[in-house]
Amino acid sequence: MSNVMIKLEKVCKSFGSLEVLRNIDLEVRQGEVLSIIGPSGSGKSTLLRSLNHLERITSGRVTIDGELIDEKVDGKDQLKVSHKKVAQICSELGMVFQRFNLFPHMTVLENIIEAPMTVKKVSKAEAVAFAIELLKKVGLEDKKNEYPSRLSGGQQQRVAIARALAMKPKIMLFDEPTSALDPELVGEVLQVMKDLAKEGMTMVVVTHEMGFAKEVCNRVIFMDKGEILEESSPEEIFSNPKHERTKSFLQKVL
Amino acid sequence: MKFDQIMNAMPALLRGSVVTIELTIISIFFGLILGLFLALGRLSKNKIIDGFCWFYIWLFRGTPLMMQIFFIYFAFPLFFDPPRGLPDFPSALIALSLNSAAYLAEIIRAAIQSIDKGQMEAAKALGMSYGQAMRRVIVPQSYRRLIPPVGNEFIMLLKDSSLVAVIGMTELMRITSQISNRTGNAMIYIPAAALYLAMTTVFTIVFERLEKKYSVYE
Numbered sequence: 001m002s003n004v005m006i007k008l009e010k011v012c013k014s015f016g017s018l019e020v021l022r023n024i025d026l027e028v029r030q031g032e033v034l035s036i037i038g039p040s041g042s043g044k045s046t047l048l049r050s051l052n053h054l055e056r057i058t059s060g061r062v063t064i065d066g067e068l069i070d071e072k073v074d075g076k077d078q079l080k081v082s083h084k085k086v087a088q089i090c091s092e093l094g095m096v097f098q099r100f101n102l103f104p105h106m107t108v109l110e111n112i113i114e115a116p117m118t119v120k121k122v123s124k125a126e127a128v129a130f131a132i133e134l135l136k137k138v139g140l141e142d143k144k145n146e147y148p149s150r151l152s153g154g155q156q157q158r159v160a161i162a163r164a165l166a167m168k169p170k171i172m173l174f175d176e177p178t179s180a181l182d183p184e185l186v187g188e189v190l191q192v193m194k195d196l197a198k199e200g201m202t203m204v205v206v207t208h209e210m211g212f213a214k215e216v217c218n219r220v221i222f223m224d225k226g227e228i229l230e231e232s233s234p235e236e237i238f239s240n241p242k243h244e245r246t247k248s249f250l251q252k253v254l
Numbered sequence: 255m256k257f258d259q260i261m262n263a264m265p266a267l268l269r270g271s272v273v274t275i276e277l278t279i280i281s282i283f284f285g286l287i288l289g290l291f292l293a294l295g296r297l298s299k300n301k302i303i304d305g306f307c308w309f310y311i312w313l314f315r316g317t318p319l320m321m322q323i324f325f326i327y328f329a330f331p332l333f334f335d336p337p338r339g340l341p342d343f344p345s346a347l348i349a350l351s352l353n354s355a356a357y358l359a360e361i362i363r364a365a366i367q368s369i370d371k372g373q374m375e376a377a378k379a380l381g382m383s384y385g386q387a388m389r390r391v392i393v394p395q396s397y398r399r400l401i402p403p404v405g406n407e408f409i410m411l412l413k414d415s416s417l418v419a420v421i422g423m424t425e426l427m428r429i430t431s432q433i434s435n436r437t438g439n440a441m442i443y444i445p446a447a448a449l450y451l452a453m454t455t456v457f458t459i460v461f462e463r464l465e466k467k468y469s470v471y472e
Contacts, residue, residue, distance in 0.1 A: 052378075054379065083383070088381065091380060093379070095376075101372035101376035103395075104395065105395050114380075115377075118382060118386050119382055120381075148471075167381060
């Protein structure tokens with residue numbers, strides 16, 4: 001059995017009176033590619049964002065690679081680790097956003113070397129060498145001196161993936177990485193993600209790309225109204241969904 | 255008014271203009287530094303820091319600049335026994351810097367808040383601390399948005415610096431009124447106005463250039 005990289009225990013999250021996550025239990029193992037599907041507002045993105053402190057949970061426990069990074073009991077913070085430690089653990093999770101969120105005032109190369117240099121204090125020469133390697137991997141080496149505004153959406157998202165990989169993360173989180181893209185640009189981003197999955201990267205992907213979920217993921221969870229309703233292999237969930245709401249969701253999107 | 259009268263007054267007017275420019279540039283410099291800290295303070299989650307910065311801005315925007323100048327020059331020395339005042343130039347600089355900081359703080363805060371929230375999230379997801387994210391990602395992006403309103407504030411300050419004439423600073427306004435009183439010819443205000451316009455025009459162009467320079471990435 002490989003290591004458990006992500007563990008959620010009885011995680012709840014509310015915004016005011018709105019319950020976004022209800023009693024979520026989830027484990028993701030090393031090398032696993034998990035996709036989270038479900039209607040909008042079902043809590044998928046919040047679940048992803050609570051893994052790296054972009055959202056703080058209301059109750060429950062979040063453990064990343066054996067390190068507790070969030071724990072609340074009755075809304076009270078039980079976390080005993082320093083901000084620095086949490087930031088360090090969170091930097092082991094790379095995140096790719098729906099709207100790319102590249103730094104517009106930096107060139108492609110500067111975007112990629114920024115965090116390794118600022119956070120990890122890597123030397124510039126080393127950061128640049130690794131950045132070029134990553135840009136080759138996502139097929140954008142020739143764009144290294146462009147500003148993000150000069151790139152297509154697909155290219156920007158590939159740069160964003162390279163930027164996240166520059167921190168040598170153990171886990172990659174994708175929050176609807178292709179939802180803001182023109183249809184003809186989706187393929188290039190999914191290809192990069194497939195390559196990553198092949199290399200054995202642990203990935204959690206919130207997606208509307210059922211094709212990707214089917215083809216690449218080991219496991220799919222279906223969420224609705226803040227709960228995990230169904231969890232199984234892609235073959236199982238797409239051909240033989242058990243839950244009524246899963247069925248009706250899949251009918252709409254497939 | 256004769257042409258040679260203007261020419262005779264010109265050296266004094268130009269000296270006054272230099273003082274005006276010095277006052278404005280030094281004050282906006284310190285105003286920007288203090289304004290940045292006030293803006294960050296207003297954005298702070300710490301209620302005491304936020305409250306203090308709010309109070310500062312409330313105080314300096316809510317009272318006349320001329321009163322602040324008088325206060326720093328005439329009233330502040332009375333806190334000491336025996337009274338210890340500052341000379342006119344530092345007093346003028348302090349008043350103009352403290353006053354412009356209050357306005358600049360709000361300009362900077364608005365510029366920082368206008369940066370997309372996704373930028374801070376991306377920086378945090380990469381493991382940056384709040385300070386690193388502000389310094390490397392958020393504040394640099396606000397520069398371009400800051401330039402037009404800061405240019406505006408700069409030009410306002412250049413003209414408002416004429417108020418320090420009341421404490422005897424021999425900047426352009428005071429020199430002009432001295433010449434007018436001495437010669438009995440108020441027409442001297444015409445070349446003085448032309449000098450103000452020349453200064454504001456030059457700085458308007460400087461700020462337009464800066465804006466272009468910081469727009470390269472858009």
